[in-house]
């Protein structure tokens with residue numbers, strides 16, 4: 076096995092010598108810091124001077140910028156800090172001897188080549204911030220956490236704070252196709268708007284090729300969780316790093332048709348208990364994601380069934396087979412190059428999608444969509460793949476209150492998938508008809524009329540930035556039964 080060699084330089088920083096080094100995978104700084112400690116034992120030498128070595132090591136991917144100009148070396152990088160291990164921007168500066176400057180410049184170039192392997196540097200970014208998203212802190216999140224990282228990386232930022240609902244849709248509809256990415260500092264609602272703006276663009280195919288990069292600043296940040304994982308998915312700095320270093324990944328999008336209206340949906344459609352809790356807890360927005368827990372407990376208390384007629388074009392209904400497909404995809408990280416228009420879905424058993432199947436058991440809630448997480452508390456689609464050309468459908472049959480409460484445990488790791496009352500399908504399309512007038516329909520976190528609708532899949536139409544390999548979400552599904560065994 077080839078060992079990556081270490082490339083090292085020394086600079087003088089505040090009268091001290093700092094050693095900076097990198098390998099193929101890590102970047103490190105080693106700085107001597109003088110400390111003065113009182114001595115008890117020796118009367119003559121009351122204080123002792125010591126040099127403490129401070130070593131910081133981080134992934135090479137976390138290096139944001141390295142420059143050497145006019146005898147000054149400057150390296151900016153991210154390190155995990157604190158209990159949550161959220162990334163924090165640090166920088167080290169030092170003077171370089173004139174004789175050494177050329178060598179240090181070459182060192183910076185080599186470091187930057189490794190840190191930005193395979194991605195464009197100094198991106199042109201369209202940034203949209205919803206000042207009312209989540210607990211209303213999106214502006215602060217941007218200025219304090221995200222902007223410093225993007226600016227340090229030499230990106231050009233074209234920033235708009237949305238002023239009203241559908242403002243982001245209008246911007247996306249008229250977007251110039253020159254941007255490297257659209258960065259969305261908010262929750263999932265603004266992402267929904269941008270994708271629907273792309274659908275109305277005069278060159279929609281090209282607009283959909285502009286990658287979207289979410290920065291979590293809403294009350295639900297499902298796309299961020301799905302792309303970056305359970306921990307990094309709520310870290311705005313990790314999301315900013317994904318803007319710089321993420322690879323373009325294709326995702327399926329859905330056509331949602333209701334009467335004469337058509338929307339693009341990228342995440343989920345839900346009715347029943349889960350939709351009621353989303354809309355019913357709007358007034359508790361200040362609580363952040365905790366409002367969904369309160370809403371669920373209310374749903375357990377009322378335990379109302381949801382009167383709908385559901386029909387689907389089912390491609391797969393075997394849970395074990397869906398898990399095997401997910402595992403082999405994660406192991407091989409296969410990229411599916413083409414789904415064509417031939418109705419063949421490579422991850423399905425036989426691509427038999429022509430027949431409509433009706434589901435007629437009573438249900439508590441219905442969830443259809445993609446991406447394992449729909450919120451931090453719920454991994455609703457644990458076997459979801461970003462580009463299999465199918466929509467995951469999870470139908471929750473009736474359970475008693477005790478079981479509903481039990482279902483909260485392990486919900487964030489997808490345990491309910493294995494319960495007998497949870498019916499799980501992969502389909503190419505489905506239709507839903509409400510059988511009453513009272514109910515709530517939520518699409519990508521936003522409420523729509525509780526009326527008949529139909530959903531079909533646009534394979535690989537959307538583009539996102541992702542730190543993961545093509546064809547995989549960050550979240551891993553490790554639970555192998557209802558009890559939570561792994």
Ligand SMILES: Nc1ncnc2c1ncn2[C@@H]1O[C@H](COP(=O)(O)OP(=O)(O)OP(=O)(O)O)[C@@H](O)[C@H]1O
Pocket residue numbers: 205206207208209210237238239240241242261262263264265266268292293294295296297519520521
């Ligand atoms: N300036 C604004 N004033 C009022 N509403 C806005 C403004 N800008 C955007 N919106 C609307 O706010 C809605 C909610 O935004 P978003 O979903 O991004 O945040 P969130 O609701 O906190 O997150 P989530 O959707 O995950 O709950 C969007 O549908 C958007 O139309």
